[in-house]
Amino acid sequence: MNNDYFDGLFDLPHEPLPAPASTRLPALRRTAAEAVRAAAAARGRAVRVTTYVLAEDHDALARQREELLAYAAKRGWAATSEHFGETTLTPAGAQLALNDALQYVRRAFADGILMPGRDSIRQEPDAYERTLRRLHDWSGFIEFLPLLRSPAAGLVRHR
Known part of the structure; x- marks a missing residue:
């Protein structure tokens, strides 16, 4: 077998493998939020959220x-x-109030959208990533209430 074909094959530049969605998406969300908060602070104004x-x-x-x-x-x-909201009776693909909140940020009426948690956005990871990237392009962000650790109850929402 001729190995000349494989010579240098592994020396070629290559793109690193993308991080899994479970780490990539929270990092993307955090990066966008930090950039928006820093920009607001540089302008000497409070971050505006819906x-x-x-x-x-x-x-x-x-x-x-x-x-x-x-x-x-x-x-x-x-x-x-x-403020935007809808009930869980809304079909998963038709979160119209979420779309309205996104457009509210796009029009710069708010810097970000504050939500109880990731489960508020019923999107698959790819669609969620597109939403985060779109918000980042619009200089917007999504923030979730932090989870607090309780020895007795495990993870609980911020109160």
Whole structure:
């Protein structure tokens, strides 16, 4: 067998393999958020956020929205007067309120969208990545409430 064919094959420049979605997407989300927060600080203004909630019913929407607003206030962020939400009865592919929130950021009415967690966005990883990249292009970000560790309960949402 002639090995000349393989000579230098492994010396060719190559693209590194992409990181798995489980690490790549949170890093992309964090990077965009850090860039937007730094830009707002450089301009001497508060980060402006809107909220998006996907909940079981309208009472849960209101409760989660209040939790998001409290978190924004604690961070020193300015919450916009416009808030977006829908119930879990909304078909997964038709999150119209989420699309409205994204357009709100695109039009620069807010710097970012504050949500309870990743489960608020019912998108497959590829679609979610496109959403994050689109927001990054628009100088926007998505922020989730942090998970706090409790020895008794495991992971629980920020309260």
